[in-house]
Amino acid sequence: MTDVARLAGVSQSSVSLVLNGMTGARLSLETKERVLDAARRIGYELPAIRREAARTEERRMIAYMVDEISTSPHPVVSLDGARDFAFGRGMLISTYVTRSNPELEAATVEAIRRDRSVLGVIYSTIFTRRVSLPAGLEDLPTVLLNCYTKPRWHLSVLPNEVQGGQQAAEHLIALGHRRIAFINGEPWMDAAIDRMRGYERALASAGIELDTELIRNGDWLPLRGYQHAMDLMSLRCPPSAILCGNDLMAIGALEAARELGIEVPRQLSIMGYDDQELARYTHPSLSTLVLPSYEMGSRAAESLIALSSSPPADKPRVLLVEGEVVKRGSTMEKSKSFVSF
Template structure:
């Protein structure tokens, strides 16, 4: 090494850094080239003990978790909790990146996580249930979709059983003696709104009750449209005895409408929500609702990913629908 240093006109430490491939050393390309040329001319090689050992293949330790948004709704945070707990129980950690739905951020996040050793696979999640175009780079490793589906339906997807949830909510109101049930829905283009309405209609049909469009009001998931929809329903010539709101925020608006009309819940009108957000426990009266199973969905997504990784088989379409349980409180009464 001393001879190489003299031939290259550098210090012995510089020779050591070049031959040991210390990339963090602040050496010019010309210096590195000169040292390598001198070593080659002198037929010098590092002693065997100093040669860099071949890197061993890293064992998977991490699950990449991509989500478009996490701060605008409580639901994706709870899904992440479920995924984190499932991963930890199996000896993995979850690394989260929020992409805000921007392709350039998504691509950068994927490249960053792919560069890390020990990446097992991907959870690809969305805040709203919808169809997605899955980035091709994800298909190199096991991938599970959470709260979304790919149009080609080639990947496993974990979704809430929204149609069954809408049906179960309506069946509960029917079991309490209600026959004229109003429904305030979310934005019609969203998958959750479409399926909850389908469940409502299916339950009515099974009970032999004709669907009445006058009992269905359009909303936008916010309390203001819940208020407006409930006002319209309650001031109609044939008001319903119960109002089923497609989420808890619209149910809050419905409760306020009932109060402003001088009516009482549940004595005069029953009100039911959907999602089981924290606020539903603290309304007056506490809100009967359907639980959106975010935690269970996140947990199931990781378990599905681990199964897929263990099988080493190509990905296949698998739809996992997680039940939405009924949460009975005090805003619905028996007629």
């Protein structure tokens, strides 16, 4: 690159921008041609350019695009699932964090398209939502992870949140609880909407009338779980169990119970959702519903590999991945508990 810069009479930075094809570089067409000509004259090639001649069967890299990865454990676990499955098939994962920046996404897609070692793309988001795919992915094998488009042109791997909410509520119902409160997440989010549907479905199946007095909208954080639990337990007829939309709010509910002198689970059962690592170390340990992030990542990699070798004849579909109830110390049978407030 130093030789190219000297021969073309430009900086090494300019050489890098031109040969990597970065968008947004304010270089004249003359400068770009001079750099490319110098590179050709001395036979300089980037690793990505050398891979242009790679055969299709040698494509052993999966490009994993994600909007955010550092603010929540879930996208990291999904990446682990994709990486482990890919490595088991002799492939590697190359990860790109875009923070939903359109310019960064465009530059990333451009770099991926030039890299002939790439088998396809896993396009992932930190929380379940509808997305608009960046231009350039239309003709690349692409699987969506934790997101979807409308119309659904691509296969989407999603958590089965309706089933998850239903399973979590059914766990409490099976323990004999009938007055079950629900501290949900932000009501505009797909996860909160679907978990509420599951909760309602479980109550209806058990013949329990929905009581809106027992439903609260939170923000996924411990403080709001604490505040809502304090409010719920001050009702004239408080719940015997509280289902929380995630483990963090459940931790807040546990703290509220402790301050009120309510013994969990003998006087109140509390259940979380997600099965974060910290759920194992609360006092008591937290019963919860697994958010199947690892399995989702694994299924996304599996689906992409299958898609790249034999594109499906039918229309793309949604692949729903279910979690399971993890029974720990924060829930117990109501017949073995007592309520006295």
